[in-house]
Amino acid sequence: xxxxxxxxxxxxxxCFGCHMSFLDLDERLLQLADVxxxxxxxxxxxxxCGRCDIGLIEGGVCNSENVxxxxxxxxxxxxxxxxxxxxxxxxxxxxxxxxALEACLQESYLDGIGVENPQIPSDPELPLLLDKVHxxxxxxxxxxxxxxxxxxADVFWKFLTDLIEGREPExxxxxxxxx
Amino acid sequence: xxxxxxxxxxxxxxxxxxxxxxxxEAAGVYIPHLCHHPDYSPHGSCKLCTVKVNxxxxxxxxxxxxxxxxxxxxxxxxxxxxxxxxxxLFVEGNHLCPGCExxxxxxxxxxxxxxxxxxxxxxxxxxxxGLDASHPDVLLDHNRCIFCTLCVRASHxxxxxxxxxxxxxxxxxxxxxxxxxLLKDSALSAEDRAAHICxxxxxxxxxxxxxxxxxxxxxxxxxxxxIDTDMDTEPAHGS
Numbered sequence: 407x408x409x410x411x412x413x414x415x416x417x418x419x420x421c422f423g424c425h426m427s428f429l430d431l432d433e434r435l436l437q438l439a440d441v442x443x444x445x446x447x448x449x450x451x452x453x454x455c456g457r458c459d460i461g462l463i464e465g466g467v468c469n470s471e472n473v474x475x476x477x478x479x480x481x482x483x484x485x486x487x488x489x490x491x492x493x494x495x496x497x498x499x500x501x502x503x504x505x506a507l508e509a510c511l512q513e514s515y516l517d518g519i520g521v522e523n524p525q526i527p528s529d530p531e532l533p534l535l536l537d538k539v540h541x542x543x544x545x546x547x548x549x550x551x552x553x554x555x556x557x558x559a560d561v562f563w564k565f566l567t568d569l570i571e572g573r574e575p576e577x578x579x580x581x582x583x584x585x
Numbered sequence: 586x587x588x589x590x591x592x593x594x595x596x597x598x599x600x601x602x603x604x605x606x607x608x609x610e611a612a613g614v615y616i617p618h619l620c621h622h623p624d625y626s627p628h629g630s631c632k633l634c635t636v637k638v639n640x641x642x643x644x645x646x647x648x649x650x651x652x653x654x655x656x657x658x659x660x661x662x663x664x665x666x667x668x669x670x671x672x673x674l675f676v677e678g679n680h681l682c683p684g685c686e687x688x689x690x691x692x693x694x695x696x697x698x699x700x701x702x703x704x705x706x707x708x709x710x711x712x713x714x715g716l717d718a719s720h721p722d723v724l725l726d727h728n729r730c731i732f733c734t735l736c737v738r739a740s741h742x743x744x745x746x747x748x749x750x751x752x753x754x755x756x757x758x759x760x761x762x763x764x765x766x767l768l769k770d771s772a773l774s775a776e777d778r779a780a781h782i783c784x785x786x787x788x789x790x791x792x793x794x795x796x797x798x799x800x801x802x803x804x805x806x807x808x809x810x811x812i813d814t815d816m817d818t819e820p821a822h823g824s
């Protein structure tokens with residue numbers, strides 16, 4: 407039997423909504439499991455990415471850890487896929503791009519309504535925030551893009567079956583949504 | 586005898602004075618566009634209607650139709666150019682569809698869908714633009730303005746001249762004809778055509794945004810090339 411196709415997934419500055427939508431494949435997940443296995447992913451709890459065929463990345467890039475994880479995926483995945491609105495254009499988290507970072511932190515942790523024990527988190531374990539939220543293609547080369555907030559399970563199915571079966575992935579009109 | 590030109594191998598009849606886009610629309614052939622509207626004089630700014638006329642690049646919305654022209658519109662090369670133009674429109678402003686009331690009814694988005702545009706390709710500007718929520722019935726979100734000037738032309742025809750474009754290049758912006766610069770102090774009313782003509786979500790009628798749920802909107806299931814491309818996409822006030 408041929409080796410299974412290895413897929414890694416992660417969520418950077420995302421909400422895990424794209425992962426939830428992926429799980430909406432429901433019983434098709436069983437068909438998928440016949441031909442693929444998962445490497446690093448919230449579905450497996452594997453912490454670092456090994457050599458993979460496909461990397462699916464949800465969310466944009468908002469902090470230093472996101473940059474490292476994204477580069478790890480690019481290094482290890484033959485085909486890297488930006489999944490969902492945030493990965494494509496920053497999405498909702500990018501709304502902070504119009505406000506100075508200091509002002510964001512001040513509002514969230516010092517002056518905001520209902521803040522108790524006001525202090526800006528500075529634990530060395532916390533990744534540093536980037537000045538702005540960026541889409542993935544501004545950091546590394548991305549091979550394919552799946553738009554949508556989130557992309558529907560049908561988008562994942564069409565894309566993955568095309569790719570696995572050796573066709574150039576194509577999304578028909580009904581599957582292309584930016585919302 | 587009727588005069589005609591050749592568009593992608595198809596004969597298109599025209600009358601003197603018609604542009605290529607007008608003649609194509611009359612014949613039911615879609616050429617992508619955002620700043621063109623049949624009710625207003627052409628502006629030629631969005632460049633989506635770029636076609637090749639006898640081997641030369643022209644805007645179909647401003648170029649007069651002429652006997653025997655060889656016009657190419659639906660070629661891979663031109664569709665790729667249009668995709669790049671649309672991507673540039675997306676990164677130049679702040680077009681975050683999931684949070685926009687106009688999603689599904691937006692012509693900018695619909696053109697992206699039509700061109701099978703799956704990403705924005707270019708680095709994002711994330712320009713800091715404002716929001717004018719001062720008017721009781723109309724919202725103006727500068728983040729989504731693509732400077733097509735349809736509101737400018739419509740408001741002029743409404744007899745009010747509420748809108749104008751000011752500045753150049755990256756400093757270009759939509760300005761309001763009122764002493765305060767705010768929409769609430771202008772002559773704009775929600776019944777004006779200018780309040781309904783915006784192809785994106787820059788000018789929205791308040792309290793109508795989610796009357797039609799996402800999934801049942803104009804371009805959710807039908808391409809902009811398949812339906813009346815020049816219909817107003819903002820609902821009537823209070824409808």
